[in-house]
Amino acid sequence: MSVTPIRLFGDPVLHRPAAPVVDFDAELRRLVDDLTDTMRAAGGAGLAAPQIGVGLRVFTWYVDGEVGHLVNPDVATVGEEGQDGPEGCLSIPDLRYDCRRHLHVVASGWNVHGDPVRVEGSELLARAIQHETDHLDGVLFIERLADADRATALAEIQAAEWQGHGSYLPVVKVSPH
Secondary structure (H helix, E strand, O other): OOOOOEEOOOOHHHHOOOEOOOOOOHHHHHHHHHHHHHHHHHOOOEEEHHHHOOOEOEEEEEEOOEEEEEEEEEEEEOOOOEEEEEEEEOOEEEEEEEEEEEOEEEEEEEOOOOOEEEEEEEHHHHHHHHHHHHHHOOOOHHHHOOHHHHHHHHHHHHHOOOOOOOEEOOOOOOOOO
16 A cells, blocks of 8 residues: 655645646556555545646546546536535645535546546536546636635635645554454
8 A cells, every 4th residue: 555645735736737647657557556545545535646746637536435547537517517515625634615516527538558438427426526637737626616615715724733734644544354
């Protein structure tokens, strides 16, 4: 298991668009393994490569018991139906805010071996795909909040204990058997 420190709000890597993956090699497979291990250790529904300091267009998700990843994603919304709901971010620990997202999406891209992948998602999976794709574009979900909600979020982030620490290493949770 390779759990990697997660970059926190304020780190410049979180605000830069990530570069497309061009090499589908062992290094990419290690990156996806690191993302998956770190996401699971932190208890997240998704994690994008910039969140561990890697500026590549890769993310993982863990929703409804399914673990997956997508390389160089292209996301399209399906229909006009939206959803409002609480959203959090491993780069903004312990804070959640209501955020509007599309209810249904279709994402296409590649797996670690360079094979084409298509993922259709609704509700939480759709939210995770949109959230992680935003990370790849250098956008944090709080930028999608209404002005008053964003101001509240920024004030709470400024007051958070973790503010100014740069990154944190998730604690690996071991289940008793």
